[in-house]
Amino acid sequence: MERRFGVHAGALALIVALAGVAHAAPKKRSAKLQFQKGVSAYQKGDYMGASAAFERSFKLEVDQETLFAWAQAERKLDHCDRASELYAKLLAMKLPAENRAVIEQQVAECAALAPKPEPAPAPAPPPEPAPVVEQPPSATAPLPAIREDSALAQPRDSGESSSPWYRDPVGDSFAVVGVAGLATGAAFLVSAHSADSKAHGAGTYQMFQSLETSAHSRGETGVIALGAGVAFVAAAVVWYVVRD
Numbered sequence: 234m235e236r237r238f239g240v241h242a243g244a245l246a247l248i249v250a251l252a253g254v255a256h257a258a259p260k261k262r263s264a265k266l267q268f269q270k271g272v273s274a275y276q277k278g279d280y281m282g283a284s285a286a287f288e289r290s291f292k293l294e295v296d297q298e299t300l301f302a303w304a305q306a307e308r309k310l311d312h313c314d315r316a317s318e319l320y321a322k323l324l325a326m327k328l329p330a331e332n333r334a335v336i337e338q339q340v341a342e343c344a345a346l347a348p349k350p351e352p353a354p355a356p357a358p359p360p361e362p363a364p365v366v367e368q369p370p371s372a373t374a375p376l377p378a379i380r381e382d383s384a385l386a387q388p389r390d391s392g393e394s395s396s397p398w399y400r401d402p403v404g405d406s407f408a409v410v411g412v413a414g415l416a417t418g419a420a421f422l423v424s425a426h427s428a429d430s431k432a433h434g435a436g437t438y439q440m441f442q443s444l445e446t447s448a449h450s451r452g453e454t455g456v457i458a459l460g461a462g463v464a465f466v467a468a469a470v471v472w473y474v475v476r477d
Contacts, residue, residue, distance in 0.1 A: 414462025421455030
């Protein structure tokens with residue numbers, strides 16, 4: 234009977250849950266002991282210890298679950314290059330289609346997390362030309378007459394005074410609602426991202442599905458709130474400009 238991995242990004246959690254089942258671990262006693270040590274370390278968050286134990290187990294007995302668990306531990310350590318090598322070795326084995334899909338998804342995620350090459354620095358701008366120093370006028374040259382603009386010299390009529398633009402109640406209302414919408418949308422998007430991150434480390438498929446649904450719902454709410462916030466802020470800016 235073919236052994237199958239879990240069908241989501243946190244598939245190792247299902248392997249850990251199956252550690253006590255005979256077909257989910259190596260058959261040799263020594264290899265099985267190292268596999269169980271790796272599972273215990275992984276559950277405690279000791280991914281380095283888990284990786285070392287899974288490596289010893291795989292060297293004692295070639296096993297698909299052990300190799301997959303080893304790759305997952307390396308991925309948790311952010312060693313995507315090493316994890317990708319182990320995934321490639323696993324893909325070279327005969328696997329069910331659903332197992333292959335899970336592994337290919339892990340490889341794609343590792344590729345997305347790989348560091349991108351830094352862009353070449355921009356060339357330095359050319360030096361600015363030296364400023365031209367104007368010679369002061371001769372002492373004998375007549376100075377130009379200073380004429381006061383009569384239009385500028387006249388004081389403004391006190392009757393033209395009005396309240397500042399930022400004290401307009403309509404514009405202020407638009408601005409407050411818009412800022413609140415932006416803050417609410419940002420909060421929901423951050424919450425959605427957090428739920429999505431927790432889903433990738435979920436211990437069961439039901440928990441993964443629940444967290445993914447919650448992340449999707451919060452993301453939609455965040456986008457709607459952000460859109461409303463942008464609309465109200467834009468309305469406030471238009472109102473201030475038209476009023477001024």
